[in-house]
Amino acid sequence: MSSLNLANIARTPTGARIDLVMVAEMVERGVKVLDVGCGDGELLRLLSESRGVDGRGIELSREGVNECVAKGLAVIQGDADTDLADYPDDAFDYVILSQTLQATRHPRVVLEHMLRIGRRAIVSFPNFGHWQVRMQLLFAGHMPRTDILPYSWYDTPNIHHCTIKDFRQLCTEVGVRLEKAVALNAWGSPLRLNAPWWFWNLFGEQAVFLLSRKG
Amino acid sequence: MAETTRSSALDAPDAPREADFPRDSLVAHFGIDKPLKLDAGVELSPYQIAYKTYGALNADRSNAVLVCHALTGDQHVANLHPVTKKAGWWETLVGPGRPIDTERYFVICPNVMGACMGTTGPSSTNPATGKPWGLEFPVITIRDMVRAQAMLLDHLGIEQLFSVAGGSMGGMQVLQWAASYPNRVFSALPIACATRHSAQNIAFHEVGRQAIMADPEWRGGRYHLEGSNPRRGLAVARMGAHITYLSDAALHRKFGRKFQDRDNPTFSFDADFEVESYLRHQGISFVERFDANSYLYLTRAMDYFDLAADAGGVLANAFKGTPTRFCVISFTSDWLFPTSESRAIVHALNASSARVSFAEIVTDKGHDAFLLDEPELFAIVGGFLDGAGKARGLAATSFAAKS
Numbered sequence: 001m002s003s004l005n006l007a008n009i010a011r012t013p014t015g016a017r018i019d020l021v022m023v024a025e026m027v028e029r030g031v032k033v034l035d036v037g038c039g040d041g042e043l044l045r046l047l048s049e050s051r052g053v054d055g056r057g058i059e060l061s062r063e064g065v066n067e068c069v070a071k072g073l074a075v076i077q078g079d080a081d082t083d084l085a086d087y088p089d090d091a092f093d094y095v096i097l098s099q100t101l102q103a104t105r106h107p108r109v110v111l112e113h114m115l116r117i118g119r120r121a122i123v124s125f126p127n128f129g130h131w132q133v134r135m136q137l138l139f140a141g142h143m144p145r146t147d148i149l150p151y152s153w154y155d156t157p158n159i160h161h162c163t164i165k166d167f168r169q170l171c172t173e174v175g176v177r178l179e180k181a182v183a184l185n186a187w188g189s190p191l192r193l194n195a196p197w198w199f200w201n202l203f204g205e206q207a208v209f210l211l212s213r214k215g
Numbered sequence: 216m217a218e219t220t221r222s223s224a225l226d227a228p229d230a231p232r233e234a235d236f237p238r239d240s241l242v243a244h245f246g247i248d249k250p251l252k253l254d255a256g257v258e259l260s261p262y263q264i265a266y267k268t269y270g271a272l273n274a275d276r277s278n279a280v281l282v283c284h285a286l287t288g289d290q291h292v293a294n295l296h297p298v299t300k301k302a303g304w305w306e307t308l309v310g311p312g313r314p315i316d317t318e319r320y321f322v323i324c325p326n327v328m329g330a331c332m333g334t335t336g337p338s339s340t341n342p343a344t345g346k347p348w349g350l351e352f353p354v355i356t357i358r359d360m361v362r363a364q365a366m367l368l369d370h371l372g373i374e375q376l377f378s379v380a381g382g383s384m385g386g387m388q389v390l391q392w393a394a395s396y397p398n399r400v401f402s403a404l405p406i407a408c409a410t411r412h413s414a415q416n417i418a419f420h421e422v423g424r425q426a427i428m429a430d431p432e433w434r435g436g437r438y439h440l441e442g443s444n445p446r447r448g449l450a451v452a453r454m455g456a457h458i459t460y461l462s463d464a465a466l467h468r469k470f471g472r473k474f475q476d477r478d479n480p481t482f483s484f485d486a487d488f489e490v491e492s493y494l495r496h497q498g499i500s501f502v503e504r505f506d507a508n509s510y511l512y513l514t515r516a517m518d519y520f521d522l523a524a525d526a527g528g529v530l531a532n533a534f535k536g537t538p539t540r541f542c543v544i545s546f547t548s549d550w551l552f553p554t555s556e557s558r559a560i561v562h563a564l565n566a567s568s569a570r571v572s573f574a575e576i577v578t579d580k581g582h583d584a585f586l587l588d589e590p591e592l593f594a595i596v597g598g599f600l601d602g603a604g605k606a607r608g609l610a611a612t613s614f615a616a617k618s
Contacts, residue, residue: 054570062575069542069572070594072602076543076561076573091568 002039003103003157004126008147010188018188019206020046023098023122026180026210027051031093034058034118036080036110037100041068044075056092058083081105084113092118099206101125101167102158111174115213120179124208127183129163129201147186148205164201171211180210234347234506235340237265237326237333238297240290243370251328251363254356254519261342264367265333266290266325269309270317272373278609279373280315280600281364282324283381283388285586286513287453287505289332292324293317298504307588314597319609320377327388328363329355329513331506338439338506350436355512357384357520361391365399377607378600380404382585383552384513387520390560393541394522394533402603404596406544407585409556410530410563411521416551419459420514423452427507436508449507450498457497462548462581466490523563530559531566540570540606542599544585544592547575551582572599 010018020043027033030052035044038057041064047053057075059065068075080097081104095118097110102125104110114121126149127133136144143153151158162170164183171178183191183204191200200207243264245251250260267290272279282292282305289296293303293310309315309322326334329352337352344351368376379392379400386408393403412420427433430448434441458466470490474480477487486492526533541564545557554575564571576591578584585592 056570062577066574066576066591066595069574070598072598072605074540074570074572076565076571077575078561078573086562086565088566088568091565 003037004099004148005150008150010184010186012188016046017042018184019124019208020098022182022184022190022208023096023124024050026122026208027053027094027096029053032056032091033094033096034087034092035096035098036084036114037097037103038068038073038075039064039098041071041073041075043096043098044068044073045071048073053094080110084110084117087113087117089116090119094118094120094122096122098122098124099126102128102161104160107160107162108170108174111170111176115174115176115211119212121176121211122208123167123211124206125162125167126158127164127201127204127207128161129165130186130205131202132186132205134202146205164204164207165197167207167209168197171209175214176211177214178209179212182208184208232338232347233298233333234331234336234338235333237290239294240265240267240297240326240333242266242333243367245366245370249366251359251366253353253359255353255359257353259335259353262328262335262363263333263339264325264328264335264363266323266367267292267294268324269293269322270320272321272371273609276373277375277377277607278320279368279371279376280320280322280378280380281368281376281392282309282315282322283364283379283385283392284324284327285381285383285385286456286517287501287510288385289330290324290326290334291332292322296504299500304586307586308593308596314593314600315378315380316597316600319604320600323367323371323373325364325367327355327360327384327513329360329509329516331509334363336506337436337508337512347439349439349508352508352512354519355516357387357391357516358395358525360516361388361395364388364392365396368399375399375401377609378402378404378603380406380596381408382406383408383582384517386552387517390522390533391520393537393539394526397534397537397539400539401607402540402542402600404542404544404599405557405560406592407546407549407552407557407582408560409552410523410533410560412518413556416459417518419456419551420518423456424511424514426451426455427510430507433507436511438507444502445507446502449502449505449510450495452507452510453501453505454494454498457494459551460581460583462550462579464548464579465581468579469493530563534564534567534569537564537567537569540603541572542595543571543573544595545573545575546580546582546584546589547577548579549582549584 095114133144183200250258386405389405427448430445432443433445475492523530545554
């Protein structure tokens with residue numbers, strides 16, 4: 001199953017996913033990109049069409065892979081938790097983990113591999129610090145279920161939820177440089193850039209981070 | 216030579232044989248000025264390659280697709296087979312409007328070295344003696360097959376292939392092509408194959424070879440000269456191999472424990488069960504079109520295949536810096552060339568930063584699935600070639616639009 005309910009994710013008037021457009025805008029033209037957890041290939045196609053990148057993908061679900069390959073995309077069936085170790089250092093300019101971080105078994109290891117394989121990494125994830133999530137736990141007293149995270153706690157691919165604050169802390173621990181970040185509200189609009197982090201952590205439904213190696 | 220005087224590859228020594236005079240095929244002759252340098256350390260000349268082509272080569276000579284056949288396949292990939300009168304072995308995949316679209320690509324399928332359908336092999340006439348080669352024929356490797364195919368392409372004036380595709384032993388040739396001639400292969404489709412033959416697969420082949428050699432009619436490989444034919448041995452080899460091409464689930468679905476034309480067991484060693492009758496039929500029909508010595512040579516070629524060993528023990532080195540784009544395909548129920556073997560190919564290609572796609576198709580049809588009606592296989596092959604075609608600048612097709 002897809003980690004998010006894509007039917008309810010914010011889209012542009014032309015139907016493109018806003019979170020993917022945000023990711024694509026962080027990628028330079030003509031570079032080599034690995035999309036980890038590429039789903040049905042929507043981001044790879046967007047990157048190839050709008051940024052002219054040489055894109056490759058890894059996807060866990062067999063249906064997703066076969067759909068991608070039939071579209072002519074270079075995608076392999078594989079698992080972010082086990083298969084990133086097979087890639088050599090510096091094989092890509094960018095390694096992207098789009099809405100997949102929370103579904104990995106070892107998010108920290110995955111992040112470390114991403115910045116070993118690529119010069120830069122882009123990570124997007126649903127922010128578990130969003131006020132709607134907090135309210136459900138605080139007042140309703142049950143594990144949060146939202147439009148984009150509709151799963152019950154006992155049957156969900158998302159096993160490692162984090163907040164924007166948590167992710168920043170992980171970046172500090174791993175020792176990566178935060179180059180750019182964007183938070184989107186529930187309607188897909190970016191939050192004010194000069195807003196404080198606590199504001200993003202409360203009102204951002206999704207976050208996109210551009211990271212690079214230190215030194 | 217009149218059609219009526221021809222006979223199958225297996226008949227008396229004086230009759231013109233398919234091995235020398237293949238029907239409904241093109242034949243490229245290579246004289247003593249163009250010897251084939253074999254891994255066994257000898258040079259073979261003269262020799263010939265029988266092949267089929269479909270579609271037309273474009274003005275840029277950029278749309279050629281080489282199809283490599285498997286152990287018991289041949290060049291008749293998409294036409295009526297001249298011996299068996301059955302449909303071509305990959306007609307589901309190759310043809311007008313098919314994933315390997317002959318309206319778009321120029322498809323070439325050669326019979327491999329060592330085979331018996333018109334390319335030089337052990338049942339061909341040895342020019343030095345005027346008699347069939349038999350076991351005097353040098354041992355052939357997958358690399359030798361590919362080297363010969365490269366000479367065929369030179370002969371046809373094709374510098375770079377748009378794609379090379381094949382399953383099983385054909386897939387081994389695809390991988391060898393990419394390793395030996397990376398700049399001549401724009402895209403590659405190795406299907407249901409491996410970069411080396413496993414111990415288990417070598418073992419199965421050895422059982423088949425021993426069945427042939429145990430047949431008294433084999434006569435030390437001289438059966439063509441002595442007017443005999445190891446039909447029983449070859450049939451048993453085929454029966455054993457055929458089981459490895461299927462899966463337990465497929466056999467159960469197709470035959471179960473059903474009796475053949477009877478309600479009760481006969482308490483004898485007749486073919487009581489449908490599955491026995493089926494295997495016997497497979498064996499008998501196989502000997503009508505295949506040469507026993509070719510079976511020995513081609514199984515040997517597969518046994519010797521080990522791309523990593525050729526690259527200093529590191530498989531990734533076989534594909535270092537490769538410009539080729541790959542699409543690796545495996546099938547869930549294939550236990551002869553299981554998905555783990557395809558993953559090893561993908562692993563090595565990733566380590567070389569190659570552009571690679573990999574799909575595993577769910578089916579209970581076993582290794583044979585690559586030859587059967589698998590819509591997902593067609594969609595993947597068609598989509599991959601369409602994408603590669605765009606990158607190669609070939610005119611837009613057809614298959615994606617139709618599917």
